[in-house]
Amino acid sequence: MMKTLFVAAALMAAAPIATPAFAQDSSQAPVFGQVTLSAGFDDDPLQRRFRAGGPNNASRLPGSCTGNVGTPPDFRVTYTAGSAPLIFRSVSLADTTLVINGPDGRWYCDDDGFGDLDAEYRFNRPQSGVYDIWIGVIGRAEADATLVVTERP
Template identity: 35%
Template sequence: MFHRLFSYLAPGLALGLVGSAFASPVQAQAVIQGGGSIFEDVRLSPSFSPVIVRGISGGTTSATRLTDRSETDTGPCLGFVDSQPDHRMELTSAFAFLSLQVQSTEDTTLVVRGPGGVWCNDNYSLDFNPGMAGEWLPGLYEIWVGSHRVNRFYPYIIEISETPDAQTESSQFSLP
């Protein structure tokens, strides 16, 4: 994750360091556009308000290799991810409905591993953003957001919600 964060922030940090050589001393700060932390973990109980987590997609590990499969019930295992999950999500009890939807300006992929197996998705919504929705078992889930090309890193958000919308109602699934 550090490599993705560094490559995303490096151009701005380098410019700031060069500029500081010609100015009075200042304290350097890395600011993520849109604010907030990245690579957050969440613990969710029923009746929560929708949650948004942020990160930067991509890595060097193929999603197919990570999951040991090319396809799941929720979609193909495509793209490249980090060797470690981007987020961990703990569900304190079963959810009759839960939705994860990735939003990015670039084409991303999604891998979720948790109780009962592993699930992948590429184009969940009408555009190129991945997601999944349906019944979820209690337990710990690991979440990866990938990029279609190796070592391509794109900022994203994941919206986690208990509220179905028109898109999620038509593409629900049940986790075993």
């Protein structure tokens, strides 16, 4: 009996630890580009137009993520923080969502926070580092959208 328990314990210790697998892959190059910004950046608000959406259901991510998103990030912002908030918005004629993988590795999501079916996520005390951004679409595979990055409320 003791030998059986020892073997079972050894097998459990040798088994790989299960980690969640997400379709979103921050290691891939962003589809629609990237930018490096520092607090107080001159071209505020920064705006980038692209095709939002994709084949992956964002609800599989931690938190309250929704919408259909792509696998690689849509856009990447490398940010040096100051005292101002950092705000991401999606603007579209479609119902869009935001999915952001922050510098801390956590997932941040919003649906309709900016009103009129547009999303907004506000980091009141942003961290310096990389923000990978996906704009998701509700009820459709893809839609035209604009990502807005600003420090102005």
